[in-house]
Amino acid sequence: MSRLGKIESGQPLADRRVDILDAAARAFMRQGFAATSLDRVSDEIGSTKGAIYYYYRSKSELFFAVHRRGMELTQAAIRPSFDAKLSARERLHGMAVAHTILVIDHLPYLRVIAQGLELHLLERTNESERAELAEVAALREANENLYIRVIKDGVESGEFRSVDAKLAAKPLLGALNWTSRWYQPRSGETQTAKKKLAEQIADFVVAGLEKKK
Amino acid sequence: MSRLGKIESGQPLADRRVDILDAAARAFMRQGFAATSLDRVSDEIGSTKGAIYYYYRSKSELFFAVHRRGMELTQAAIRPSFDAKLSARERLHGMAVAHTILVIDHLPYLRVIAQGLELHLLERTNESERAELAEVAALREANENLYIRVIKDGVESGEFRSVDAKLAAKPLLGALNWTSRWYQPRSGETQTAKKKLAEQIADFVVAGLEKKK
DNA sequence: GATGCAACATACTACTCGGTATCTAGGGAC
DNA sequence: GTCCCTAGATACCGAGTAGTATGTTGCATC
Numbered sequence: 349m350s351r352l353g354k355i356e357s358g359q360p361l362a363d364r365r366v367d368i369l370d371a372a373a374r375a376f377m378r379q380g381f382a383a384t385s386l387d388r389v390s391d392e393i394g395s396t397k398g399a400i401y402y403y404y405r406s407k408s409e410l411f412f413a414v415h416r417r418g419m420e421l422t423q424a425a426i427r428p429s430f431d432a433k434l435s436a437r438e439r440l441h442g443m444a445v446a447h448t449i450l451v452i453d454h455l456p457y458l459r460v461i462a463q464g465l466e467l468h469l470l471e472r473t474n475e476s477e478r479a480e481l482a483e484v485a486a487l488r489e490a491n492e493n494l495y496i497r498v499i500k501d502g503v504e505s506g507e508f509r510s511v512d513a514k515l516a517a518k519p520l521l522g523a524l525n526w527t528s529r530w531y532q533p534r535s536g537e538t539q540t541a542k543k544k545l546a547e548q549i550a551d552f553v554v555a556g557l558e559k560k561k
Numbered sequence: 562m563s564r565l566g567k568i569e570s571g572q573p574l575a576d577r578r579v580d581i582l583d584a585a586a587r588a589f590m591r592q593g594f595a596a597t598s599l600d601r602v603s604d605e606i607g608s609t610k611g612a613i614y615y616y617y618r619s620k621s622e623l624f625f626a627v628h629r630r631g632m633e634l635t636q637a638a639i640r641p642s643f644d645a646k647l648s649a650r651e652r653l654h655g656m657a658v659a660h661t662i663l664v665i666d667h668l669p670y671l672r673v674i675a676q677g678l679e680l681h682l683l684e685r686t687n688e689s690e691r692a693e694l695a696e697v698a699a700l701r702e703a704n705e706n707l708y709i710r711v712i713k714d715g716v717e718s719g720e721f722r723s724v725d726a727k728l729a730a731k732p733l734l735g736a737l738n739w740t741s742r743w744y745q746p747r748s749g750e751t752q753t754a755k756k757k758l759a760e761q762i763a764d765f766v767v768a769g770l771e772k773k774k
Numbered sequence: 775g776a777t778g779c780a781a782c783a784t785a786c787t788a789c790t791c792g793g794t795a796t797c798t799a800g801g802g803a804c
Numbered sequence: 805g806t807c808c809c810t811a812g813a814t815a816c817c818g819a820g821t822a823g824t825a826t827g828t829t830g831c832a833t834c
Binding site: 598599600610614620 | 820824
Binding site: 364395396397398399401402403 | 810811812814
């Protein structure tokens, strides 16, 4: 069997890749890129560095993979509300709720991407890493663009104040992403409790744009 | 004296301390704590590691000093508006404007504290570092409390929606702190341009709390 | 003009960690 | 039962770096 494919008895290869990625996300969340050692990451799955290097070619490739996964999760979470046939206000509200619940449910990935790719990676990298970096940046931009577009829609429809959508998206995303920094997972938190929290944050960002009337 | 430094009777010692702190803030901003080497920091002021260790006892002490300075700057920036005898709405607006302008004017310090103290420092530290960490956390809380109190005031006066002030402060601070992540210094940016940007962000966070009427 | 101290510079040590090269268990295929 | 490939484990190296121990320079004071 060639690269990533399953064969009988489950999908061992894909599973191990995911195990490693999850462990890396947790480690990067807690300690950041530089302070995280691959020995620690492999310890967490009861394995050694050899396992990681079997699936990933370098530490930074693993880091980028965490970022990409986080971005894709985000896109998947907010897309449906963005595409819904509703008012801009309701679409934005739905995006913000979904975004916040995503942060809660996938905290390691979302906190890592909220921390950002550390900039020194930009400087001394080879060509392939530079390409991955560009890809991750493009994914980030794609997510941001969904918010920019819905803000524009709301301005044009008269639901929102007359703001510069690109600029307005910044504090809006800040409010949402910040959740990954202060939220502490509560064991046994109900789905309704999560949703209530998400609604309050969504109310805040939507109200920040709405016209007073 | 050989190196650039004191000439006559100024406060050479305090100046050098500030030089080092500024260089450290810039380095920590760009690369984070773990990836920043003290050799690099000292290079930036045309000096060597010996100079740093003359003024600071460890790398983490230097890191904490950057944090403390950032917190103190923040407190100093938002205090006046908090204390002003105005409506809660106007006080919060003033705080947010001052906060944002501070971020722009002291980006290295503010971005470092927005990144947060990396959590692995919490784990394996000695007693004195633990104490400094507690102090920095207290300063952070003090700043957040100013926002919480003004939100409460606004709720009680009926200017703001009936929100949980502690919870509402989170996305609000996220919107403000996020500026340190996306803002790129423009050489020759005018004071009015900065203020215009700050006003728009302040409008957003205030509107997020206000009652529609 | 010898002494003392402040303000560093220099040299060195101990240790961590990314990456690599090599080894190995185990399960199909024949 | 031999081959062989997958999925790692183990051992190792070299670079980078926090912290330290010691050297050095210039000014101030007597």
